[in-house]
Amino acid sequence: MAGPEAGPASVAGTSGGRGGAGTVACGGGERGESGAPGSGGPAGDGGAERSALPPTSLSPSRASDFMQCPLLYRFRVIDRLPEKPSEAATRGTLVHAVLERLFDAPAGERTAPRAKALIPGQWDRLRESRPEVTELFADDPDGQRLAGWLAEAERLVERWFTLEDPTRLEPAERELFVEAELESGLRLRGIIDRVDVAPTGEVRIVDYKTGKAPRPEYAEGALFQMKFYALVVWRLKRVIPRRLQLVYLGSGDVLTYDPVLADLERVERKLHALWEAIRQATESGDWRPRPTKLCGWCDHRAHCPEFGGTPPPYPLPVRAAESGTV
Numbered sequence: 001m002a003g004p005e006a007g008p009a010s011v012a013g014t015s016g017g018r019g020g021a022g023t024v025a026c027g028g029g030e031r032g033e034s035g036a037p038g039s040g041g042p043a044g045d046g047g048a049e050r051s052a053l054p055p056t057s058l059s060p061s062r063a064s065d066f067m068q069c070p071l072l073y074r075f076r077v078i079d080r081l082p083e084k085p086s087e088a089a090t091r092g093t094l095v096h097a098v099l100e101r102l103f104d105a106p107a108g109e110r111t112a113p114r115a116k117a118l119i120p121g122q123w124d125r126l127r128e129s130r131p132e133v134t135e136l137f138a139d140d141p142d143g144q145r146l147a148g149w150l151a152e153a154e155r156l157v158e159r160w161f162t163l164e165d166p167t168r169l170e171p172a173e174r175e176l177f178v179e180a181e182l183e184s185g186l187r188l189r190g191i192i193d194r195v196d197v198a199p200t201g202e203v204r205i206v207d208y209k210t211g212k213a214p215r216p217e218y219a220e221g222a223l224f225q226m227k228f229y230a231l232v233v234w235r236l237k238r239v240i241p242r243r244l245q246l247v248y249l250g251s252g253d254v255l256t257y258d259p260v261l262a263d264l265e266r267v268e269r270k271l272h273a274l275w276e277a278i279r280q281a282t283e284s285g286d287w288r289p290r291p292t293k294l295c296g297w298c299d300h301r302a303h304c305p306e307f308g309g310t311p312p313p314y315p316l317p318v319r320a321a322e323s324g325t326v
């Protein structure tokens, strides 16, 4: 399936700036999307500044936000409301950093003890780059909760060795920032945890999850992000990844999917429809709340009408739906 351009260099070799069509650039930034809520950075797909701007690109997380609740998307991408770091998300960032750094070592030295030994240093590094995460343990004077949290990070790292063997892996890319512009002008972006390329040129996209695998009926939702990345790689390189692999460290499961062209065309149509809905909401200012049980994890209930709150004033110009005037 993968053609002669499918080698490692072809996945990551055309870094040509982050803004242009058909670019792939290696990301050297924080784990997760740039601007991910709670990261301490700008919270959205719309640019690097704090001022409100219409969204200009779509990432898997923000696409999922909009599908979950349009108002949540607005709060994160348009209003850029701050979010508190969570223990689970911060541990995920830490574990991802450890798994990435482990591949710096020679293959034979990529052992579980070595990986676990990386945790304290990576935790220090995380606290330096994102000082807000120290708030998580501000009320933990004797360090007990922190110790338990770090022990859980160790367990997650250890479990990875029961699912994959890093001594037999030589990733072509780790934490790869990818960005592609579709013919419609829609820009897609994200960070792929790991890209493996077989000697035959076949590409495997791997993502680590520190939570548990979803029940089978929810697997499609979990694969959305992976198909999104597969679409980006395909649009950039005309190579369909041979395999998409989700590694669930929380439950010790591996979910794989071998995409075909029809999958990628389907996800592309879905993203166009989603982007059109986002565009209309951006122009009209009509961002509906969609309450679900996930509201329990939403940081913005105080601003949400479903919970008696009031959203902040809409910071973008609004176009009346009937007249089409600004």
Ligand code: SF4
Binding pocket: 069, 071, 072, 289, 290, 291, 292, 294, 295, 298, 299, 300, 301, 304, 305, 306, 307
């Ligand atoms: S509380 Fe629920 S309905 Fe309200 S913005 Fe958050 S996710 Fe949406």
